[in-house]
Amino acid sequence: xxxxxxxxxxxxxxxxxxxxxxxxxxxxxxxxxxxxxxxxxxxxxxxxxxxxxxxxxxxxxxxxxxxxxxxxxxxxxxxxxxxxxxxxxxxxxxxxxxxxxxxxxxxxxxxxxxxxxxxxxxxxxxxxxxxxxxxxxxxxxxxxxxxxxxxxxxxxxxxxxxxx
Amino acid sequence: xxxxxxxxxxxxxxxxxxxxxxxxxxxxxxxxxxxxxxxxxxxxxxxxxxxxxxxxxxxxxxxxxxxxxxxxxxxxxxxxxxxxxxxxxxxxxxxxxxxxxxxxxxxxxxxxxxxxxxxxxxxxxxxxxxxxxxxxxxxxxxxxxxxxxxxxxxxxxxxxxxxxxxxxxxxxxxxxxxxxxxxxxxxxxxxxxxxxxxxxxxxxxxxxxxxxxxxxxxxxxxxxxxxxxxxxxxxxxxxxxxxxxxxxxxxxxxxxxxxxxxxxxxxxxxxxxxxxxxxxxxxxxxxxxxxxxxxxxxxxxxxxxxxxxxxxxxxxxxxxxxxxxxxxxxxxxxxxxxxxxxxxxxxxxxxxxxxxxxxxxxxxxxxxxxxxxxxxxxxxxxxxxxxxxxxxxxxxxxxxxxxxxxxxxxxxxxxxxxxxxxxxxxxxxxxxxxxxxxxxxxxxxxxxxxxxxxxxxxxxxxxxxxxxxxxxxxxxxxxxxxxxxxxxxxxxxxxxxxxxxxxxxxxxxxxxxxxxxxxxxxxxxxxxxxxxxxxxxxxxxxxxxxxxxxxxxxxxxxxx
Numbered sequence: 119x120x121x122x123x124x125x126x127x128x129x130x131x132x133x134x135x136x137x138x139x140x141x142x143x144x145x146x147x148x149x150x151x152x153x154x155x156x157x158x159x160x161x162x163x164x165x166x167x168x169x170x171x172x173x174x175x176x177x178x179x180x181x182x183x184x185x186x187x188x189x190x191x192x193x194x195x196x197x198x199x200x201x202x203x204x205x206x207x208x209x210x211x212x213x214x215x216x217x218x219x220x221x222x223x224x225x226x227x228x229x230x231x232x233x234x235x236x237x238x239x240x241x242x243x244x245x246x247x248x249x250x251x252x253x254x255x256x257x258x259x260x261x262x263x264x265x266x267x268x269x270x271x272x273x274x275x276x277x278x279x280x281x282x
Numbered sequence: 283x284x285x286x287x288x289x290x291x292x293x294x295x296x297x298x299x300x301x302x303x304x305x306x307x308x309x310x311x312x313x314x315x316x317x318x319x320x321x322x323x324x325x326x327x328x329x330x331x332x333x334x335x336x337x338x339x340x341x342x343x344x345x346x347x348x349x350x351x352x353x354x355x356x357x358x359x360x361x362x363x364x365x366x367x368x369x370x371x372x373x374x375x376x377x378x379x380x381x382x383x384x385x386x387x388x389x390x391x392x393x394x395x396x397x398x399x400x401x402x403x404x405x406x407x408x409x410x411x412x413x414x415x416x417x418x419x420x421x422x423x424x425x426x427x428x429x430x431x432x433x434x435x436x437x438x439x440x441x442x443x444x445x446x447x448x449x450x451x452x453x454x455x456x457x458x459x460x461x462x463x464x465x466x467x468x469x470x471x472x473x474x475x476x477x478x479x480x481x482x483x484x485x486x487x488x489x490x491x492x493x494x495x496x497x498x499x500x501x502x503x504x505x506x507x508x509x510x511x512x513x514x515x516x517x518x519x520x521x522x523x524x525x526x527x528x529x530x531x532x533x534x535x536x537x538x539x540x541x542x543x544x545x546x547x548x549x550x551x552x553x554x555x556x557x558x559x560x561x562x563x564x565x566x567x568x569x570x571x572x573x574x575x576x577x578x579x580x581x582x583x584x585x586x587x588x589x590x591x592x593x594x595x596x597x598x599x600x601x602x603x604x605x606x607x608x609x610x611x612x613x614x615x616x617x618x619x620x621x622x623x624x625x626x627x628x629x630x631x632x633x634x635x636x637x638x639x640x641x642x643x644x645x646x647x648x649x650x651x652x653x654x655x656x657x658x659x660x661x662x663x664x665x666x667x668x669x670x671x672x673x674x675x676x677x678x679x680x681x682x683x684x685x686x687x688x689x690x691x692x693x694x695x696x697x698x699x700x701x702x703x704x705x706x707x708x709x710x711x712x713x714x715x716x717x718x719x720x721x722x723x724x725x726x727x728x729x730x731x732x733x734x735x736x737x738x739x740x741x742x743x744x745x746x747x748x749x750x751x752x753x754x755x756x757x758x759x760x761x762x763x764x765x766x767x768x769x770x771x772x773x774x775x776x777x778x779x780x781x782x783x784x785x786x787x788x789x790x791x792x793x794x795x796x797x798x799x800x801x802x803x804x805x806x807x808x809x810x811x812x813x814x815x816x817x818x819x820x821x822x823x824x825x826x827x828x829x830x831x832x833x834x835x836x837x838x839x840x841x842x
Contacts, residue, residue: 145355145390145391145395146390147433152475152480152515153466153480153482153513153515154466154480155433155436155439157392175599176599176601176821177601178601182735189696209404209407209408209412209594214522214555214556214557214566214568215566215635217520217557217564217566218557218559218564218566218635218637219564221518221557221560221562221563221564221637222559222562222564222637222638222639222653222655223562223637223653224561224639224641233404233407234402234403234414235402235415239402240350241315241841242316242317242348242350242804242842243841244319244804244806244839245806245839248804260803260841261772261801261803261804262801262803262804262806262839263772263775263799263806265745265767265769265770265772265775266735266743266745266771267740267741267742267769267771267772268771268772270740270741270771271741271771
């Protein structure tokens with residue numbers, strides 16, 4: 119009985135979202151690497167594509183994904199002007215660990231912190247790794263999980279979006 | 283329940299209409315978003331090897347449907363949870379059933395945000411207050427009440443909260459209130475961040491109150507918690523320090539029973555940390571003492587429900603199956619043996635870590651680079667004399683027997699565009715008696731892991747690992763494990779895995795698992811069949827005890 123109700127509600131809601139717009143331009147405050155507040159709406163406003171990638175220091179596939187993108191990031195930036203915001207969902211205690219990982223791996227990403235999971239919650243991110251691509255304020259691609267090679271598909275999506 | 287569903291649905295119709303109107307105006311739109319997650323298991327009738335017998339409901343599932351509706355700065359929403367026909371094994375049983383939870387109305391702008399209803403919040407690193415959700419751990423201790431945050435400038439931020447914590451479908455007995463202020467001195471005095479570095483300081487106060495009706499005289503019904511934190515950052519240096527303390531609180535044992543004593547204890551935490559980084563390398567450390575600081579809103583609370591604050595383990599978090607058999611569960615509160623004898627008062631220790639990337643075209647890096655991580659952590663119990671709680675003497679900054687030690691090395695190397703390898707070595711000392719309350723106080727383990735990631739033709743890849751664990755002073759003995767994954771990016775993934783405790787002196791068991799997952803956009807479905815090992819499942823330094831079981835597992839998630 120409960121299960122039926124659950125499925126009914128779920129399918130109803132999924133249907134109703136077809137009617138709604140799905141922009142997620144919310145006022146959420148993140149912290150940058152220096153501990154300064156940064157508004158999410160400012161992050162995704164850019165004219166160039168923006169990858170918002172949720173990660174954590176304890177999440178192995180997240181690190182694999184960011185390492186894989188790092189190998190080709192320079193090229194991606196040259197061809198598409200993309201910026202990657204790596205949103206760290208580690209709690210405050212492991213922020214220094216996150217900083218160590220970023221520095222030692224020489225990542226050139228924009229690192230932002232979401233310790234209270236405000237952004238994760240508002241974008242309904244269930245698990246990490248999870249990424250969204252914004253272009254001119256709209257979501258053009260979403261993906262959860264990582265297997266080697268996912269980054270190539272991501273790159274294709276970004277390229278085709280900016281061609282339009 | 284029915285009423286709530288009707289309310290939700292009619293609400294959506296109203297929104298549909300208003301949305302249509304908005305489309306005409308083409309200005310602000312109502313935005314709806316949400317997420318669904320379902321974790322289901324169909325347990326085998328029995329598994330003699332595991333000693334597992336199916337519970338009364340063999341099919342069980344935990345389901346979550348979350349919905350947010352927002353318009354301009356306003357938002358509202360809730361979460362519908364159903365644990366039907368019963369709760370998955372290992373989760374709090376009081377979740378059985380279903381209900382609308384975590385509903386709220388909020389307003390957010392750059393300077394002011396306010397929430398009425400359920401909310402998640404943490405002050406600083408969460409040492410004195412944190413309310414959060416972690417579904418894997420069965421934790422949802424959202425506060426129900428009100429919170430306000432005021433950020434007049436980039437340099438200053440204030441928060442105030444009041445509420446009760448969520449416990450399954452009801453609320454805590456205890457009431458919580460608090461306030462937090464954070465100041466960025468560099469910005470406040472308009473100094474140059476590059477030259478002077480940045481200093482951010484925060485102060486928190488939290489109070490909790492719960493009525494006491496027992497017969498211990500002067501039992502503290504109200505406990506106050508304070509914390510002062512500060513961080514300094516300049517160029518490649520980050521330093522941070524936090525000190526927290528609480529006023530005297532009564533003694534409660536692990537079963538949630540008040541210990542019959544009129545001795546009350548305060549508690550404290552001192553935590554220091556830092557990071558120094560250079561080109562392609564970084565060093566970081568943390569030192570921490572915790573005395574009597576695992577706090578609950580209610581005295582009856584136990585395990586992971588009704589936690590007031592967040593004091594996670596500060597040790598390395600491993601991600602291979604054998605490296606997660608002996609995991610540290612932090613010892614942050616007073617614990618008692620039968621007869622109200624004091625068993626533990628807290629912990630003291632630290633962690634150091636060094637990370638280095640040997641760049642491409644260097645001697646060790648080779649053509650594609652190499653990454654090295656060395657990590658050491660050591661935590662001991664906090665010392666005390668005597669065991670009778672009435673006469674025991676409790677110390678600060680004095681270590682007793684080692685609870686846990688972990689030394690590990692990780693080497694990741696990229697050989698060419700197709701092949702990557704990871705090697706890990708872990709050496710651990712695990713005091714099972716202190717961490718789990720029984721067994722040996724001196725389990726020694728060595729673990730070796732070799733992992734390879736191979737990219738095949740476009741989108742196809744193989745990930746495989748082999749692992750071995752050598753154990754001393756534990757009847758479970760040595761283990762061997764292997765995992766094999768085949769991925770077709772970005773949608774499909776197949777895996778088989780096995781862990782075998784061939785050195786077990788009582789019974790050797792293969793913990794096998796096989797399954798597949800399908801991902802498209804934010805939709806993800808996974809099905810697997812296999813055995814679950816009994817033990818601690820830890821996420822972000824907080825643990826849940828998982829019972830042994832076997833059967834099918836299905837996970838589905840989608841967000842919109």
